[in-house]
Amino acid sequence: xxxxxxxxxxxxxxxxxxxxxxxxxxxxxxxxxxxxxxxxxxxxxxxxxxxxxxxxxxxxxxxxxxxxxxxxxxxxxxxxxxxxxxxxxxxxxxxxxxxxxxxxxxxxxxxxx
Ligand code: 5GP
Ligand code: ZN
Numbered sequence: 086x087x088x089x090x091x092x093x094x095x096x097x098x099x100x101x102x103x104x105x106x107x108x109x110x111x112x113x114x115x116x117x118x119x120x121x122x123x124x125x126x127x128x129x130x131x132x133x134x135x136x137x138x139x140x141x142x143x144x145x146x147x148x149x150x151x152x153x154x155x156x157x158x159x160x161x162x163x164x165x166x167x168x169x170x171x172x173x174x175x176x177x178x179x180x181x182x183x184x185x186x187x188x189x190x191x192x193x194x195x196x197x198x
Pocket of ligand 1: 090099101102113114115116117118171172178179180181182
């Protein structure tokens, strides 16, 4: 999608600090970290703008993203734990309309839910 910040990051039109990339997903550090380790994992394709658009047809990428997160957590030695967050919609504070998964780690994160 032309007007999407994260599509521009995937295309390299906006620079980012890469954590991981394969044919389906891109992971990069958040520009405004909310924890000592904070990166985002996104599908490279603009498959959906938020988790509110997940359907039977397009949901396979979600399981794949969780596989990638588990692999990255092992590689980055997030042995003491991490949190995966997906903000969905206005009240949750979603600011970028390209589905993304925040991975937060690197110290106690506090209770959130
Ligand atoms: P949301 O608020 O939609 O759940 O998350 C969007 C995230 O994207 C925010 O945590 C924000 O800091 C991050 N972000 C916004 N613009 C950029 C950018 O240009 N580069 C990077 N690396 N992260 C960004
Ligand atoms: Zn996009």
